[in-house]
Amino acid sequence: MKVYIIGYGAIGKALAVFLKREGRDVTLLRGRRGEGAKGEVPLNITMPDDTVQEAAVEVATLDAFGELDGVVVLANKSFGNRQLAQSLVDKTGHSPLVILQNGLDVEAPFLEAGFKDVYRCVLFATAQVEDEMMVRFKPVAASPIGVIEGWTEILSKVVETLSTPSFQFNAEASIQEVIWKKAIVNSAFNSICPLLEIDNGVFYRNEEALAIARQVIEECLLVAKAKGVQLELGEVLNLLLQISKSSDGQLISTLQDIKKHRPTEIDTLNMAIAAMADSMKIGERVAVTRALGKLIKIKETVNL
Ligand SMILES: NC(=O)C1=CN([C@@H]2O[C@H](COP(=O)(O)OP(=O)(O)OC[C@H]3O[C@@H](n4cnc5c(N)ncnc54)[C@H](OP(=O)(O)O)[C@@H]3O)[C@@H](O)[C@H]2O)C=CC1
Ligand SMILES: CC(C)(CO)C(=O)C(=O)O
Incomplete structure (x- = not known):
């Protein structure tokens, strides 16, 4: 073919x-x-x-x-x-x-x-x-x-x-589970790393950055569950840490995009999760994920 x-x-x-x-x-x-x-x-x-x-x-x-x-x-x-x-x-x-x-x-x-x-x-x-x-x-x-x-x-x-x-x-x-797991991990990486202007290794090097990522993951898991996708906190955190270690020193795509004055994909990450939460009337449960997403939108706009 x-x-x-x-x-x-x-x-x-x-x-x-x-x-x-x-x-x-x-x-x-x-x-x-x-x-x-x-x-x-x-x-x-x-x-x-x-x-x-x-x-x-x-x-x-x-x-x-x-x-x-x-x-x-x-x-x-x-x-x-x-x-x-x-x-x-x-x-x-x-x-x-x-x-x-x-x-x-x-x-x-x-x-x-x-x-x-x-x-x-x-x-x-x-x-x-x-x-x-x-x-x-x-x-x-x-x-x-x-x-x-x-x-x-x-x-x-x-x-x-x-x-x-x-x-x-x-x-x-079971592609939906894999899509959600990766999208949740990306919602942490693609917002926190560009805001800190730091590489992907930050989560296994810095406990405070990891704590914020954990909050994002917990919020996103609520939305996944409301959508019928069951994932455990431990498995998503493990994936985040695994990627953090294996891509230590590398810059996440959103940070590369911002540095090159290009639009980012945050609308299909944090902002998509926030929009889904709003449509299911649980919008107030994703405050951190939404705020990080909005900060990326501002960083993207002022930088374009
Ligand atoms: N790179 C990575 O390590 C990873 C990437 N991904 C995902 O893979 C996908 C591709 O990423 P990547 O190759 O890194 O991205 P790049 O930015 O390197 O390339 C993306 C290409 O998309 C095209 N493009 C840009 N804007 C538009 C537009 N408005 N309409 C249509 N096409 C457009 C451009 O091609 P052209 O010049 O032909 O217009 C551009 O070269 C993304 O969704 C990314 O999140 C996922 C995991 C890892
Ligand atoms: C988290 C990572 C590096 C994994 O492939 C990725 O998805 C990206 O670069 O956008």
Whole structure:
């Protein structure tokens, strides 16, 4: 199956190089319409052992294609989803749409636009753009993909099509639990670290920062529970500490975005949790999560 990856960023470039090197048919599409021309671009991915994987990948714009027939992977930032859903709705036909993004309800714009074959991936890998042609990539574990709307047979095909030795995926039956667990952890990382202007290791180095993260997690767990997703405090705290240790010294995406004067994904993290809590009339129970999210919104706006 042909693979179209939307989003010429860290994750999109890494995935495209690994697929190309395995001989798969892959095209990287610019997420923002009209930017960039069609052609082969040499991309380099630096692995944790400092070896470099290189491939020339076809890069094109979305408007170069009338139809996208294959697997369509979204590796763009979630704030672009509403506009992308409109650009893609008449192009994808029965092609499965696989969303590789952090956050809650990121699939909503596609479901509302009538997409019928939608899969969600929770990424357990980190990628950082070093320069336009170079990305540093670190796999942490296989990244689970689950069905939002679609079929388990197609899910298996998607997992097989996207997996390579360097970037592995697996099929996950309980994807909502994994989505929530990661989104809760991100609501702590992506708000507290940028506000402190500090790297991800802060939670295992500093007890007071960890105490605030714990408050965020406790609040988010109430919302998850009200949504029918049961998670234990201990398992979410463990994931936070595990990521804090394994990405010690690295800057979370929201802090990188703020430093580069770009919009952030906080609307699909803390602000999404606050909005869900409001809609279930438990808005007053997520005061810390909401306040941290609002501070990020202010930091983002004054910085743009
Ligand atoms: N990098 C990481 O370590 C991790 C990333 N993730 C998630 O993966 C997703 C991709 O992240 P990452 O690759 O790091 O992000 P990058 O910022 O590196 O790349 C994202 C790409 O999204 C596209 N984009 C930006 N704005 C818009 C828009 N308004 N509409 C459409 N497309 C847009 C751009 O591509 P173009 O130039 O083609 O427009 C951009 O290069 C995010 O949801 C992130 O949270 C999750 C875990 C780890
Ligand atoms: C927490 C982390 C680093 C894990 O991959 C992440 O999700 C991000 O960079 O946004």
